Structure formats: structure tokens, C-alpha cells
Amino acid sequence: MQVPPFSLGEQLRQLGDALDTAVLEVLRSGQYIGGATIVRFEHDFAASCAAPHAIGCNSGTDALILALRGLGIGPGDEVITCSFSFFATAEAISAVGATPVFVDVDEDTYLIALDRIEAAITPATRALLPVHLFGQAVDMERLCAIAAAHELHVIEDCAQATGAHWAGRPVGSWGDAGCFSFFPTKNLGAAGDGGAVTCRDPQLAQRLRELAVHGMPRRYLHTALGYNSRLDALQAAVLNVKLPHLPGWVERRRAIAARYQRELADLPGVQLPTSGGEGHSWNQFVVRVPQCPARSAACGGGCTPSADSATFGLPEACCRDWLKQQLQDQGVSTIIYYPIPIHRQPAYAELGYGPGSLPVTERLCSEVLSLPIFPELTVEQQGQVIRVLRQLVSCPAAVAG
Numbered sequence: 201m202q203v204p205p206f207s208l209g210e211q212l213r214q215l216g217d218a219l220d221t222a223v224l225e226v227l228r229s230g231q232y233i234g235g236a237t238i239v240r241f242e243h244d245f246a247a248s249c250a251a252p253h254a255i256g257c258n259s260g261t262d263a264l265i266l267a268l269r270g271l272g273i274g275p276g277d278e279v280i281t282c283s284f285s286f287f288a289t290a291e292a293i294s295a296v297g298a299t300p301v302f303v304d305v306d307e308d309t310y311l312i313a314l315d316r317i318e319a320a321i322t323p324a325t326r327a328l329l330p331v332h333l334f335g336q337a338v339d340m341e342r343l344c345a346i347a348a349a350h351e352l353h354v355i356e357d358c359a360q361a362t363g364a365h366w367a368g369r370p371v372g373s374w375g376d377a378g379c380f381s382f383f384p385t386k387n388l389g390a391a392g393d394g395g396a397v398t399c400r401d402p403q404l405a406q407r408l409r410e411l412a413v414h415g416m417p418r419r420y421l422h423t424a425l426g427y428n429s430r431l432d433a434l435q436a437a438v439l440n441v442k443l444p445h446l447p448g449w450v451e452r453r454r455a456i457a458a459r460y461q462r463e464l465a466d467l468p469g470v471q472l473p474t475s476g477g478e479g480h481s482w483n484q485f486v487v488r489v490p491q492c493p494a495r496s497a498a499c500g501g502g503c504t505p506s507a508d509s510a511t512f513g514l515p516e517a518c519c520r521d522w523l524k525q526q527l528q529d530q531g532v533s534t535i536i537y538y539p540i541p542i543h544r545q546p547a548y549a550e551l552g553y554g555p556g557s558l559p560v561t562e563r564l565c566s567e568v569l570s571l572p573i574f575p576e577l578t579v580e581q582q583g584q585v586i587r588v589l590r591q592l593v594s595c596p597a598a599v600a601g
């Protein structure tokens with residue numbers, strides 16, 4: 201049996217008729233841009249996030265760019281974020297002309313280290329951009345308190361955390377703006393690219409709407425240089441069908457995560473993620489492989505150093521890479537989010553973050569491995585992941601030490 205890292209097949213089967221009908225309705229209506237389908241989605245999505253406003257746009261990346269622009273952030277400004285994230289988090293900051301300032305992440309949560317933020321604040325700092333990585337919410341009470349004390353904006357990167365909450369309050373409702381992605385593998389996925397920004401302030405909502413359509417408050421009047429970044433009606437129709445299922449899907453992700461936690465708890469050499477509290481929406485279940493489960497020759501001889509570690513000045517990743525390959529050989533596909541931290545990417549060489557500048561982030565990039573987790577993962581498939589992992593890690597020689 202093959203276990204994929206992600207699969208849409210079963211979800212499409214479950215939604216089949218409803219999706220077909222919704223998509224055909226839009227096709228036949230001829231209303232592809234704007235209209236009631238979009239209005240309905242924006243309304244329902246805002247409600248699901250406990251936010252007064254949601255503005256649909258082209259992608260999660262655009263959602264970040266629109267939020268930054270909407271809050272007036274641009275050249276000369278600094279935005280504090282983390283380097284252990286998808287590249288778009290920092291790329292959006294650079295796209296508006298501002299400079300990303302990276303703070304290391306917390307060893308246990310993999311999220312921005314709150315106690316390191318204040319040391320990174322300078323007179324040029326305008327905003328904090330926390331990432332709810334892998335579906336786990338940052339402690340937004342503490343983060344917002346830091347922002348308030350220094351009069352900084354807060355922009356939440358909620359791309360991986362649709363359906364997550366902190367202290368019972370959904371992500372995207374805490375900051376000045378919340379940025380969501382509907383990329384197909386996210387918790388709420390469209391049939392292509394899509395995104396949304398949530399916010400409280402009606403004036404910001406209006407600015408965001410205008411920026412997303414060429415800075416155009418009314419037809420052919422342009423008061424700002426904006427973008428062409430709309431959520432189209434076909435994507436909104438798909439999302440309208442899927443949105444009511446989101447709470448159930450997130451519950452399923454939580455149940456899968458809980459089973460991994462239970463049945464892998466005593467595994468030597470593999471470090472499980474922290475429980476993340478009840479608000480975790482488990483877009484990914486990310487374990488760490490700090491040492492080789494295969495150190496002993498009886499287990500197959502160990503691993504060979506990887507080229508990437510040397511090239512990007514990162515800690516050796518061969519143990520994690522070895523386990524990934526072994527799992528793959530037995531039909532279990534895993535993914536590495538992310539092998540190279542943003543601050544060590546060639547595109548950001550000019551920022552000057554050398555090897556060792558963000559040690560926790562760099563170590564995580566060499567140790568993390570995401571196990572299959574998606575709502576339609578079957579009990580049998582998850583059983584196979586657990587069985588294979590246990591066999592690989594608990595081989596007799598390793599146990600004997």
C-alpha cells in the first residue's frame with residue numbers, strides 16, 4: 201500500500217456532485233469576475249474567522265502584499281518575521297519595498313520566539329508578521345501585547361492555519377490583518393490559486409479592495425498603484441462548497457495528530473511536535489530526526505552527508521534524509537518543510553545572514569520531516585506509517601544501543 205503525503209481523490213469523491221453543480225453554475229452564468237458567488241464566500245469566510253471583513257484575492261502571497269500595502273508599509277520600513285517559513289512570507293515584505301528582519305524560532309513550537317522580538321525592534325520597525333506555521337497558532341495575546349507596547353502593526357500569516365485558533369479566537373482575527381491561502385494543499389483548498397485578507401477596520405477593508413483592483417475606488421479612477429489580484433468566481437464557488445466542511449476536516453486532522461502522538465510517543469530518535477493546544481489545525485505533522493536511527497551497522501550502515509548542508513552552510517541533514525528515503529522505499533511519502541531557511545536562500549544573500557545566524561531555524565531545517573496528514577488519510581494508511589516508522593527506528597541493534 202502506498203501512503204501519499206497528500207491526496208485529493210477521496211475528498212473529490214465525497215463532494216463530487218456539489219462541486220460539479222457549483223462550478224457549472226458559474227460557467228453557465230458568464231459572471232467570472234466579481235458577483236454574488238464572491239460576495240457570499242467573503243461573507244461566510246469572514247464569519248468563520250470571527251472577522252468583520254474578508255477580501256478575496258489571487259493567492260496567499262498577494263494577501264500578504266495587499267495587507268502590507270494597505271497598512272502603508274513600504275521602502276525604508278522593517279518588518280519582523282521568522283525565517284522558518286515558506287519563502288513567500290519574506291518575499292511579500294520585500295515586494296512592497298520593505299526589509300524583512302528575521303528572528304529565530306522557538307525550539308519546541310517551531311514558531312517565532314516571542315522573547316527575541318523586542319531585541320530586533322529598531323526605529324524603522326513598522327510591523328510584526330508572525331507565521332502560524334504548520335497550523336499552530338502563535339501566542340497572539342503575548343505577540344499583540346509586544347506590538348501594542350511599541351506601536352507596531354500586526355499582520356498574521358495564516359496561510360497554513362485556516363481553522364486554527366488561539367485562546368478560542370480564530371487566527372486572522374487578532375492582528376490588523378490576517379492573510380490566508382487557498383492553495384490546494386492548505387486546510388481549505390481551492391482548485392487552483394486563491395487567497396483572502398481578513399481585517400476589522402472598515403477603512404482598511406476598503407483600501408484592500410481598491411488595491412486588489414488597480415487602486416481603483418470607482419471605474420477608471422485610480423488613486424493608488426495597485427494590483428490585479430482577485431479571487432475569481434470559479435474558485436469562490438469551489439470554496440463555497442468546501443467551507444462548511446472545514447471544521448470537520450480540522451477535527452479529522454486533530455484526530456490523526458493525536459494518534460501519531462499516542463502511538464509514536466516512545467519512539468527513540470524521533471522527536472514529536474508539541475501538542476500545540478486545542479487550537480492547532482495540523483496542516484502538517486512535523487517530527488524531528490536529530491540523530492541517525494541507523495547509527496548502528498546492523499540497521500543498514502548509516503547515511504552519507506548531503507550536498508545541500510555544505511552548499512547552504514547548514515547543519516548536517518543526513519539522518520533525516522536517510523529516514524525519509526527508508527520510508528519512501530516502504531511506500532510512505534514524506535515531505536521536508538523546509539530544507540533551506542529563508543535567510544540562507546541565495547535570493548537573500550544581500551541581507552547578510554551568515555551560517556549560524558539563526559541557529560534554531562537552521563537546525564530545524566536539517567531535522568524536520570512531515571508525516572502524511574490530511575483529513576482523508578485512512579486508519580489503515582496511518583497504521584502503515586506508524587508500523588514502518590517503528591520498524592525502521594526500533595531495529596534490534598539500535599534498541600540494544
Ligand SMILES: *Cc1c(COP(=O)(O)O)cnc(C)c1O
Nearest residue numbers: 259260261286288289359381383
Ligand atoms: C502557502 C503559504 C504562503 C503563500 O500562499 P500562496 O497561496 O501559495 O501564495 C504564504 N505563507 C505561508 C506560511 C504559506 O505556507
